[in-house]
Amino acid sequence: MxxxxxxxxxxxxxxxxxxxxxxxxxxxxxxxxxxxxxxxxxxxxxxxxxxxxxxxxxxxxxPGLLDIQINGAYGFDFSIYEDNDEAYHQGMQMIAERIVETGVTSILPTIITQEKAKYPKLLNLLKPFSTPTSATLLGWHAEGPFIDYDKRGAHRPGYLLPAVDGFKSFEEAYGSENLVDTEDWVMTGDQNPAVRLITAAPEIPGVMDALDELTKKGIAFSIGHSAAHTEIATQAVLRGARLITHLFNAMPQLHHRDPSIIGLLGASPHLSAPIINDDSRYPDTPSTSGLEAVTPNETPKSDSPDSSQSSPTRNGSPLKDNRIRLNIPVRKESRPSLHLDKGQVADMAFDRPFYGLIVDGIHVHPNSVRLAYSSHPEGCILITDAQKILDPHLKDGVHEWRDGKRFVKDGDRLFIEGTNTLAGSVVTLDTCVRNFSRFTGCSLGEAIKCATYNPAKCLGIEDTKGTLxxxxxxxxxxxxxxxxxxxxxxxxxxxxxxxxxxxx
Amino acid sequence: MRLIIREDPKTVGDYIANYICRRINDFAPTPSRPFVLGLPTGSSPIPTYKALIAMIKEKKLSFQNVVTFNMDEYVGLPRDHSESYHTFMFREFFSHIDIPPSQVNILDGNAEDLIAECNNYEQRIKEFGGIELFLGGIGEDGHIAFNEPGSSLASRTRIKTLAYDTILANARFFNNDISAVPRMALTVGVATVLDAREVVVVVTGQRKALALSKAIEEGVNHLWTLSALQMHPWALIVADEDATAELHVKTVKYFKSIERVQDEVERTQAELKARGKKAEEQVASVN
Incomplete structure (x- = not known):
């Protein structure tokens, strides 16, 4: 029309x-x-x-739904590159065009741990992409290889790596050209936001040291496939980690004396270490670093009468700036640890991280979903973690995966054949929204927020995607x-x- | 002057909307001869706007050939501020109806030269041949538009300082921060309203009862600017029961009897017109 x-x-x-x-x-x-x-x-x-x-x-x-963790769909796997750029591009386009039937309009293609040599090529292929009728591929989400052997899940152990040289190890693995500042990485003239997200385990040697540099370059960091204890997990958030990958899965379970990664959702104002007041670590130079410090509760201010004269569409797109903006923790000092404001919380040393939840009813029990959401609703992000066989039209049964392994699909359950290891999911994101509303009892509007605004905010793209x-x-x-x-x-x-x- | 009394704000709104609908449709506006309508903001006209929106959605009425002039706007408040009258009119009325944006006129409280803006506004009204029907509401102190008590009854569109009462009353829209409430507004004058060929005023709620009494039961007085309506040849006030609380029983009964007579006259006139014995002129008020 x-x-x-x-x-x-x-x-x-x-x-x-x-x-x-x-x-x-x-x-x-x-x-x-x-x-x-x-x-x-x-x-x-x-x-x-x-x-x-x-x-x-x-x-x-x-707003169209936004899936920040999806490994593939309709038979195409983002992690498989067979020396054919054209075929890979066709796969990207095919998913982008078909996924819209599930209400999803933006996805962050997720790459499972690869043979080191394959990363530079794969990540380079996964530049932001869309056609006029397709969902937007926002960039990439590299899950691994800097993850913990003990929490590897379905990731191939032989490909896991330490990051002994900090950021340099990341450059060696992913290709330094893929880790440059955001504005150098994206194609000029592309009005899509550009997103790069890395899931790694902060306890792996060198990973914590790379965090500053990654954050500075506009690359978001997520804690996942990790055995980090409370102290390390907290430290990672203080240094810029803004997300937890598939909460409850591939991490230590909640222990009351060491709540580890999951415990971050309940991070106490009392025990969260005060932020290191070292401004030099976060230089205020947004033009060169691709980062803009954003105070946590900043809201867009209404325009002055003068600027209201200009139409938001007069120049086609006012949002030429496709750098992602990542929140840098800012210590608030408005409310002390002992205060008299009922219903308010004392100032935190950091904002609690966002967390991805696979709401297929299998990877996380409905009670656990509600527990997480109750403790930190603002951080909740619904993800599918879907595998390549995701296809709402697909029948149950055995399906080819890769490396000679096969999937068994049984409803929304997906196992590696012959094991009881869950291998990601086959749930669609619109199903997750409905499940989430049922599991937590929240309203549909609140569930929608967890699949639109929250992921967009986590990635710093809420001015272009995931909102109205x-x-x-x-x-x-x-x-x-x-x-x-x-x-x-x-x-x-x-x-x-x-x-x-x-x-x- | 006529006073129509209805049960509650909703039935008042329905009455006025029906009235305006009939007036516009009888007028049969065209692009070259649009119906020029004056409009207020505030809570009183909202039921009227709601009823008009419903009629437009049901295609009983169209604003395609209606030109509107709003009464007032704050000075210095950004146009898209949630409390600006631009925002109010868009949210409560214009976004829901079929009026072309070019036919909407609202004073620009951010104009560089506020006096010129006011003079141009008067000029624009003149260019359209004057306002056919001015719909208004009143404040608790009896003000019409922002013509606060003490305003000249001969006033025209101008800059006006808001009365302390009005600032206090509006503070609730600005986080109860009195210092954030605009101190000035641009407003059409009392004479601008009286120049309209017809004036319809909505008065609802007990809080407006004293103002209504002052406006219609006492003399013309610049401390109750609505009372100037007594000098208008074709004025209609529509009030709800609550707003009549301060009126004499005699006053209420008198106006109720007028309503019956007016209905009769209008019916007779309509019949004459139907039989071709009556020219295209408007039905005048019997009072």
Whole structure:
């Protein structure tokens, strides 16, 4: 569908907000540049209003879902490169185009531990990518090889590495050209945000030492496949780790005397070590480092009257800056450890990390899901950790994986054949949203937040993806009040299903 | 002047919306001859806006050929501030109806030259041939638009300092921070309102009861600026029961009887018109 003036108004719908609520409100998008509009500015400043109005019949209009841990889908595995760039690109495109049927509009392709020599090529191929009708591949998520042997899960032990030379070891493994500053890494003119995420175990020699440099370069760090005790895990967060990979899986279980990684969700203001007050570690030079210090509770300020004169879409995209912004811990000093404000928490030395949860009902028990969400709702991110056989149309049975191994798919369960080792999942993210709402008892709006705004915030891309902010990409999904996906929209145009919905 | 009394704010809103709908449709506006409508902000007109939106959605009414002029706007408040009248009008009305944005006029409280902005506003109203119907609300102190007590009843669009009462009343929209409440506004004058061919005022709630009494039961007084309406040839006040609390029983009964007579006159006129004996002119108020 094309609107005569390029503007579309979605009406009679519920919009998920960044606080997890759902409000009845219209959404205006510009399908020409594919961005969400500030409706009021469009009306008063641009003196324009959508010539096309789409009635969504009271359903939910959500930002498209965002999966930051997905290994492959529809038979293509991001971890397998067979010396054919063209074939790999086709695989990327195929997934990007098909995944939208699950309501997902952005994914972070995840690479399982590889033979060292393969990384530079793979990571180089995984530059941000999208077509006008596809989901966006945001970059890459390298899970391994700097992980703990004892917590390796399905990762091949022979490929695991220590990082004895700190950041240099990371460069040697991944290829230094893949670890340059963000603006040097992405292709110019690409308006997609660029994301690089590394899952590693901070107790592996050299990993902790590499954290500063990785963070400085705009590469996000996640604690995972790790046996780190409380002290090391806390230290990793203080040094910039912002995520925990598939919480509860491939890590020590919660022990009351040493709650380790999982315990970070309940990090106590009392025991969280004060941040090292060393500004030189975090030089305030965003233009060269690709990082911008963002205070934790900073909200976008309303424009001055002058700037309100400019339309958010006048120059096509106001968001040319595709550097990711990562929060650097800032010690707040507003509320002491003993205070009189009921319902408030004393200042923390750091923000608790985000955590990925596989909500297929198998990798994490519903009680554990609720336990994690209750202790730190703002950090919750729903992930699929899906394997290449992810395909909502696929039947149960035995399927080929790689290295001569085979999967057994049984409903949403996925094992390595002949073992009881879980090998990732085959659950779709829209199913996770519904599961999550059921498991925790939270509202659908709050569940949606965990698959849209929270992951986007974790990656520092919440101005372009995972939100309905004006200027963000109009990647949208319409779902009914049971969370069932009805249609998916990319850059303001419907891409799934092919049939038109009600329009006037 | 006519006073129509309805049960509650919702039925008041329905009444006014029906009234405006009929007026616009009878007017049969065209692009070259639009219906020029004056509009207020505040909580009183919200039920009216809701009812109008429903009529527009049901295609009983269209704003395609309606030009609107808003009464007022704060000075120095960003246009997209949650409490600006631009934001209010967009949120409560304009975003839901079919009015072309170019036909919406709201004073610019951020204009560099505020006086010129006010003069241009008056000029623009004139260019459209004046306002056909001005819808208004009142403050607890009887102000219409931001014409606070003491405003000249001959005033035109201008910069106005807000009364302390109004600032206090508005503080709740600015985190109860009195210092954050704008001190000034641009507003159409009392005379600008009176220049409209017809004025319709919505008055609901007990808190407005004294102002209503002052406006219609006592003399014309610049301390209750709505009382200037007594000088208007074609004015209509629509109030709910609560707002009549300070009126004499006699006053209420009198206006209720007028409503019956007016209905009768309108019916007769409509019949005449239907039989082709009546020209295209508007039905005048009997009072």
């Amino acid at each position: 094309t609107s005569p003036n390029g503007l579309v108004c979605f009406t009679n719908c519920l919009l998920p907000q960044e606080d997890g609520s759902l409000i009845k409100k219209d959404l205006w998008v510009d399908e020409t540049c594919g961005l969400i509009l500030d409706a009021q500015k469009t009306f008063y400043n641009r003196r324009d209003r959508p010539s096309t109005v789409i009635d969504l019949g009271g359903n939910i209009l959500s 902010r004006s200027g963000a990409h109009a990647d949208l999904v319409v779902m009914d009040k049971q969370g069932v996906i009805l249609s998916t929209w990319i850059k303001g145009k419907k891409v799934w299903p092919g049939v038109e919905v009600i329009s006037t």
